[in-house]
Structures are given as structure tokens and as C-alpha cells.
């Protein structure tokens with residue numbers, strides 16, 4: 001297929017680039033405070049025993065996450081950007097994620113809960129002091145407040161990890177939030193057609209975009225068809241009830257091996273009761289809600305469902321084109337709805353609710369093509385291995401993303417109800433092992449356009 005757009009596709013102008021230094025500082029301060037409020041809730045609703053305990057071998061004790069958040073903030077904002085003396089050089093090593101795998105962290109001589117809280121508060125006071133004077137230009141780390149944006153995103157990502165730890169924790173519910181909004185889009189078509197043509201993928205303009213989202217580059221995408229909404233529990237139940245987990249033909253070789261070795265028979269946290277399927281969600285037992293996107297499924301389960309449905313998972317480029325490209329202007333926007341930051345009307349983000357919202361709950365968040373709920377609700381598995389874009393340059397260090405490039409990680413897109421707005425956008429890339437399902441992962445399906453649909 002050839003590109004039929006009259007002009008070359010471009011990246012939409014980014015409103016953050018016009019912000020003066022003071023605007024960038026207040027944006028950074030607000031984002032850092034929001035992240036800290038969330039960390040405080042996640043570590044404040046359980047007692048000290050709970051904070052130091054390992055709730056799952058997959059996760060760190062919550063108190064490790066907390067002090068690690070402070071340690072990274074100290075390294076980058078206080079020491080590097082601020083040029084200040086180290087507060088606690090003696091603990092750098094303990095909170096280096098690359099030195100200690102999660103399973104080994106409980107046996108380390110970690111800061112206790114009170115010490116960890118005092119440490120992160122002291123670091124934060126110094127970081128705000130640095131923020132007041134830091135240049136918002138100059139070297140790449142300070143340009144448009146990048147380091148502050150990076151550290152905010154880091155804290156929010158650990159907040160989402162801590163939320164996943166809460167989901168794995170046994171015991172009574174300790175987190176509370178209002179129900180997500182109901183479906184309000186009216187009847188939606190099951191699928192959306194996305195015509196062939198190139199678009200700009202990635203970004204060279206978003207000030208706080210991470211290295212793996214850069215640079216912007218043109219990508220040719222053939223015509224395809226994408227599900228309007230993520231696959232719901234109701235749809236997933238049809239796969240499950242029709243024996244989807246027992247039918248070898250729907251699974252890849254690796255997926256079948258994983259499913260068999262671990263006796264995977266349903267999404268994580270689901271249980272069959274006499275009256276149907278129930279799930280545990282942050283300590284609450286409830287019937288599986290059929291209208292919400294399925295969550296806590298591995299890449300392999302997503303892939304098997306798609307095969308059963310006669311479809312496939314979208315590639316990362318297909319997902320991003322459906323989310324960002326506006327065929328009327330040829331521009332790739334920051335978000336499906338345009339270039340403005342997310343509001344509660346656009347997407348289910350930031351732990352405002354403790355579950356995905358029903359399909360059709362966010363009509364104002366639809367993309368130019370009419371695809372819904374691409375941002376928020378559930379991370380969406382794509383079929384793409386995590387790799388650098390053409391022209392990729394590791395920044396500010398190789399361990400940020402580059403060491404993870406390769407076929408063992410699959411890309412997830414769009415963020416979940418547990419992702420903060422500061423840590424998601426149309427270009428944001430998450431990655432994980434295809435077996436992972438304690439994360440807030442779901443998916444939607446795609447398929448090649450049939451010849452008759454390509455007109």
C-alpha cells in the first residue's frame with residue numbers, strides 16, 4: 001500500500017515547549033507532590049509489619065520501594081542536578097535495583113519504616129530547594145526540567161508497583177476509592193478500520209519523554225482493523241468457557257509450555273465458585289464484572305485469546321498509530337484526544353478508581369479514529385519485542401532501557417488505572433516478560449484488513 005496523505009506526517013506541536021522556566025518549575029513541583037501523596041497513602045495504610053514483609057517473591061517489601069524512591073531522587077536531583085553533598089552514601093548500594101533482585105531484598109539491612117520515611121522527607125526538602133534554583137536549560141538533564149520529570153515518573157512507576165504489591169497482599173481491604181464511571185458511549189462498533197499510510201511514531205518534542213520513546217521517526221503501517229475497546233471479562237469468559245485454556249491450537253509453543261508448567265486455567269486472582277467466576281481485587285471478593293476490561297493476563301493468554309477470536313495482537317506501531325494519528329492533519333498527537341494533559345473525563349488513571357472502568361466509560365478519551373480507552377484502565381500487550389527506535393541514544397544511563405532491549409520482553413502500551421498521568425502518554429513504552437500477570441495488564445485484538453475493507 002502506498003501513502004496517500006497529501007503531505008508528510010509530522011509530530012503535533014507540543015504545548016509544554018512554550019512554558020517559561022517558572023511554569024516548568026511549578027509543573028515539576030505539582031507532579032512531585034502528587035507522586036509523594038500517593039506513595040504516602042500506599043505505605044501509610046498498612047502497619048510496619050506489613051511494610052517490611054515480602055508479600056510475593058515477585059515484589060520488594062514496600063519499605064524497599066519507599067527508600068529506593070528517595071535514593072534515586074537523591075542521586076539525580078540532589079547530587080547530580082543540585083551538586084549537593086550525599087545524604088546517605090552508605091545506603092546507595094542497598095537500593096540499587098541492579099545489584100539486588102527483588103527476591104533477595106528482604107534479607108538486606110534495609111532502613112526501617114520510620115527511618116525510610118525520614119530519609120525520603122529529607123531528600124524531598126533538598127530536591128525542592130534544588131528545584132527553586134535549577135536551570136531549566138543547558139545540559140540535557142536539566143533541559144525543560146527533564147530530571148524532575150524523570151524522577152516524578154520513577155516514583156509514580158514504583159507507586160504502580162506498590163499498588164501491584166497491595167493486590168498480592170493477603171488480608172482485609174485497606175485501599176478504598178469510588179467506583180469507576182459507567183459505560184456512557186452508547187453503542188460502539190466492535191472494530192475500527194485504520195487505513196494504510198505512514199505516521200510519526202515516538203517523539204522528539206515531549207520534554208519529559210524517556211530515552212526509549214525517542215526520536216520521532218516515520219513508520220509505514222499497512223491497513224488494519226483494531227478492536228474499539230479492550231477485551232472485556234465477558235468476552236474473555238467466552239474463550240475460557242469454550243475450553244480456551246485446554247485447546248493447544250490457540251497457544252504458541254512457549255505459551256502452551258508456560259500454561260502447562262504452571263497449570264494456568266484463568267486470569268490471575270480469578271476463582272470458579274458455584275455461581276460463576278469471582279475475583280479478589282485489593283482484598284475484596286466479588287463476581288467478575290463482565291463489562292470491564294480483563295486484567296491480570298499474561299502476554300501468552302492474550303495471544304491465545306486473539307488466536308481463538310481469529311485475530312492477533314496489534315504491533316506496537318499499529319497501537320500508536322491508532323492512538324495518536326489524526327488523519328485530518330497528518331499529525332501525531334500527544335494523546336488519543338489531542339495535545340492536552342489527561343483529565344478525569346479522558347481516562348481512568350492515577351489510582352482514582354481501583355479497577356478498570358467498563359468498556360465505553362470514556363467517550364471523551366477516544367482517538368481521532370474512534371478507538372476508545374487506549375490510555376488508562378489496563379496496560380495493553382502488543383506483539384512487539386522491546387527495542388530501540390532508529391537513532392536511539394541511551395539517556396541518562398544504559399540501565400534505563402537499553403539493557404532490556406531484546407526478544408525476552410514484550411511492549412505494553414497505554415497505562416492502567418494504576419498509572420499516573422505523569423507517567424503515560426501516546427508514546428510511552430512499558431515492557432515486561434510475556435509470563436507476567438501480577439501487573440495491570442489486558443489487551444485488545446487487531447487483524448489485517450480484508451481486501452474488501454481497503455478501499
Ligand SMILES: [Fe+2]
Pocket residue numbers: 068072097154158
Ligand atoms: Fe526504580
